[in-house]
Amino acid sequence: MGWSITYLQATEGWLYLAVVIDLFSRKVIGWSMDTTMRASLVCDALNMALWRRKCPKSTIFHSDRGSQYCSEAFRSILQEKELLQSMSRKGDCWDNACVESFFHSLKVEAVLYEPMINREQMRQEVFEYIEVDYNRTRRYSYLGYLSPENYELAEV
16 A cells, blocks of 8 residues: 655645555545644544455555654554554655655646635545546556556456
8 A cells, every 4th residue: 555645735725635545456545634734634544545445464554754654643553453564765755656646646637727726625626536536437557448446346
């Protein structure tokens, strides 16, 4: 699983988005948005991913070295669920290229060219992009030109 956080500009200020991506299918399986970058942001995304996937023991969660991923709250969830933590090398964004690519797609395809929108509208745009466009319809050459959802269905 790949992790990271990005910043989204709304009219009232920043919104922070944390995502969990299944590296097998490139599907976004957990995500959370908030006006602050506290540990709860990544904990909420992790809990969504765990709820959706019921991750087996020893599943590897890879992230950057952000303080949220080093927090006691986040690490205690990993420990409780017997999951493994992996972190990028210091200052190396290429270690998490899949998630960074997702953030680029999100910003270019969904929010970059939107007129100035408020936080609630931004939340709605992100929800629709992740749950409707990205997971269900956006195709990848890596996945044989299937969407993440269709790839998982084909692999079952």
